[in-house]
Amino acid sequence: MSEYRLQQLIDGAWVPAADGGTWELVNPATESVLQPVPFGGAADASAAIDAAHRAFKSWSRLTPYERADYLMNAAAWILARVDDLARLTTEESGKPLSEAAAEWRSATNYLKWFAGEAPRSYGRSIPARVGTRRIHVQPQPLGVVGTITAWNFPVYNLVRSWAAALAAGCTVVGRPAEYTPRSAMLLAQALHDSGLPAGVLNVINGDPAAMAGVLLDDPRCRKISFTGSTRVGKLLLDGASKTVTRLALELGGNAPVLVFPDVDVAAVAREAVTWKYRNCGQVCVAPQRFFVHRQVVEEFTDHVTRLTEKVVVGSGLDAATQVGPLINARQRERVETLVREAAAAGAHVLTGGGRPEHLPRGYFYQPTVVSGLTPAMPLYQEETFGPVLPIIPFSEVDEALSIANATEYGLAAFVLTRDLNTALRVSEDLEYGMVCVNDWLPATPEAPFGGMKQSGIGRECGMEGLADYQETKTIFFGGVQ
Numbered sequence: 001m002s003e004y005r006l007q008q009l010i011d012g013a014w015v016p017a018a019d020g021g022t023w024e025l026v027n028p029a030t031e032s033v034l035q036p037v038p039f040g041g042a043a044d045a046s047a048a049i050d051a052a053h054r055a056f057k058s059w060s061r062l063t064p065y066e067r068a069d070y071l072m073n074a075a076a077w078i079l080a081r082v083d084d085l086a087r088l089t090t091e092e093s094g095k096p097l098s099e100a101a102a103e104w105r106s107a108t109n110y111l112k113w114f115a116g117e118a119p120r121s122y123g124r125s126i127p128a129r130v131g132t133r134r135i136h137v138q139p140q141p142l143g144v145v146g147t148i149t150a151w152n153f154p155v156y157n158l159v160r161s162w163a164a165a166l167a168a169g170c171t172v173v174g175r176p177a178e179y180t181p182r183s184a185m186l187l188a189q190a191l192h193d194s195g196l197p198a199g200v201l202n203v204i205n206g207d208p209a210a211m212a213g214v215l216l217d218d219p220r221c222r223k224i225s226f227t228g229s230t231r232v233g234k235l236l237l238d239g240a241s242k243t244v245t246r247l248a249l250e251l252g253g254n255a256p257v258l259v260f261p262d263v264d265v266a267a268v269a270r271e272a273v274t275w276k277y278r279n280c281g282q283v284c285v286a287p288q289r290f291f292v293h294r295q296v297v298e299e300f301t302d303h304v305t306r307l308t309e310k311v312v313v314g315s316g317l318d319a320a321t322q323v324g325p326l327i328n329a330r331q332r333e334r335v336e337t338l339v340r341e342a343a344a345a346g347a348h349v350l351t352g353g354g355r356p357e358h359l360p361r362g363y364f365y366q367p368t369v370v371s372g373l374t375p376a377m378p379l380y381q382e383e384t385f386g387p388v389l390p391i392i393p394f395s396e397v398d399e400a401l402s403i404a405n406a407t408e409y410g411l412a413a414f415v416l417t418r419d420l421n422t423a424l425r426v427s428e429d430l431e432y433g434m435v436c437v438n439d440w441l442p443a444t445p446e447a448p449f450g451g452m453k454q455s456g457i458g459r460e461c462g463m464e465g466l467a468d469y470q471e472t473k474t475i476f477f478g479g480v481q
């Protein structure tokens, strides 16, 4: 795998951290060190902004068709190497190889879709109320854009903003999560090896607060696209007030799943188990809290408990594995605490609830089903980000809506029903940016992705996602004869 350049990319060169710093990257399935990777700070961020700023003028003046070629070439580069890339991603993230490969393949869809969308970024001409006047509205790229991203989707979280920003004509400084920098470096290599001009895309790795501080304080960085927790999103909002830096915030979620009594309960239980434990539950749009109608709650609970007991937990590199480890010890402790405290307060752990005995090393946690929750429990209120499936019964549609909306989060929600009226009524009244009705995946390049309330600001993907990397300029022409 020596063709892969696992370094920072600044101004077209693969470089170590300016101060020589490194970070020992750990495999969460074994707790052993994979390799040291560059881990820098403010100096690396400044150098990357310098490079991105220098590259902006010529990159933004290319036609969108020319920019699209680079994205298409990067997609082909990835598709030729999916197996290698998936292995490198699995080793650092813990996710099963099949999920890592699917993430890389899906990344190519984002590159291709934004390549196609860039030339469709039309302005408009507005009829003026004075005959000698013309008014043109023209989208223009923002300039240098910073991205700060979470480790849970180490390719997807990046490609959805990088592809949009590059297609729009922006240049990028990407700062991935310290737990999964290799996937970011590989995605950067896909674009670099496809001939992307120096400085158009830069990847730095290092101290999050120091690097974010540089991105926030430098007036040449016009936007930061952030994917991560609501806690850090709020810190960035505070920091952005100094320079009025535009922010796109893709933050946490606590997705409700509303299961109505008219469904095929066994089928919904099978789907629930598949989607709940994907990426070990570390998915911002993961189904979190299952609100199940009292008529079917017992049947649903039996099915999911039985299916959960059969889920195969292990190293993501093993073909049989369905659920890998959590990303680090801190995340596992958080999940353990949430379940332990709920149980102490009266919740019932129906299966799981501990570390798997056959896996003494690695940050593993058994897929867990919990019932008997009350709203006072943190497991009910907080984003778990782990393989825990809580079940809460409800009786009426209005009750389900009100408990589902009683949270500061508003990212994704799920509705399972065959009744058209229920589907329409509930999907309209849920205070969530994305609602899946009899569907489980609210992420695709062509559709806007983002949250309401404290789950975020702005949208990635879809035509909204491209527009979020553009300024709207209004040009007034007067004195036209």
Ligand code: NAD
Residues within 6 Å of the ligand: 148, 149, 150, 151, 152, 153, 157, 175, 176, 177, 178, 208, 209, 212, 227, 228, 229, 230, 231, 232, 233, 235, 249, 250, 251, 252, 253, 283, 284, 285, 383, 385, 411, 451, 455, 456
């Ligand atoms: P986190 O906020 O701790 O970290 C996210 C990123 O921010 C990382 O790169 C981290 O290094 C960086 N960071 C940490 N401290 C920072 C600081 N002071 N200033 C600037 N950057 C800082 O989040 P996490 O726990 O690593 O990731 C999980 C969270 O991300 C969950 O809440 C999840 O829902 C959310 N998430 C949201 C989406 C979405 O699209 N809405 C997608 C994936 C993950």
